[in-house]
Amino acid sequence: MGRAFEYRRASKEKRWDKMSKVFPKIIRTITMAVREGGSDLASNSKLRIAIQNAKAANMPKDNIDNAIKRATSKEAEDISEVSYEGKGPHGVLLFVDCATNNTNRTVANLKTIFSKGGGKIVESGALEFMFQRKAQIEFMVPEGQNIDDIELALIDHGLDELEVNEGRAYAYATFADYGRLSQGIESLKIEADKSSIVRIPTSPVEFSEAELEDIEKLIDRIEDDEDVQAVFTNIA
DSSP: OHHHHHHHHHHHHHHHTOHHHHHHHHHHHHHHHHHHHOSOTTTOHHHHHHHHHHHHTTOOHHHHHHHHHHHTSTTOOOOEEEEEEEEOGGGOEEEEEEEESOHHHHHHHHHHHHHHTTOEEEOTTSSGGGEEEEEEEEEEOOTTOOHHHHHHHHHTTTEEEEEEETTEEEEEEEGGGHHHHHHHHHHTTOOOOEEEEEEEESSOBOOOHHHHHHHHHHHHHHHHSTTEEEEEEOBO
16 A cells, blocks of 8 residues: 555544543544443444543543543534545545534535645545445554464454554455454454554555645645544555
């Protein structure tokens, strides 16, 4: 995946560094997870992912516990997961995953952002075939363990691909195999840092540095929207 992998990693880290906006977004994922599958971590894999990512973002335990408590109350927000597809400057394709309590507001905001950034929202499903939806689990390679041995062991648990960058491993599996992969990592006594569902382009495209500057400006504006959870592109 090369450049696309580096771009996704850098983009994600930059996004999660915006602490004032990160916590509210994580709280929404916790709320959705609890409302969908309850507050029992043992039976709710989405909630385990949300809490894992909350800890990775240094969210205090009290904040996490309070978010779970609020999500089980009658006053909890009715939040929905919704995705939007679009085309940006220089023909870049974008998939935007959102968590929102008002879809009319979300789509209106995104249409404005895309329009000002030289792009447009396209019909839902138009770009679906251009991306593969996969589970991604991140962990530090344990000292003394051979990464090839880890990879071979995880293949039996649904692993599609394993990338390593500066000691950090990124394990990928199909969306349906997330549970198997997570269990496989746990069986190796490895503690995962982050888990997420990502969209990987089936036909990555290379862009010039000048083109990437225009594209990144649009992505930054999209990511700044409070309803946006993740942005994926077809950048090679």
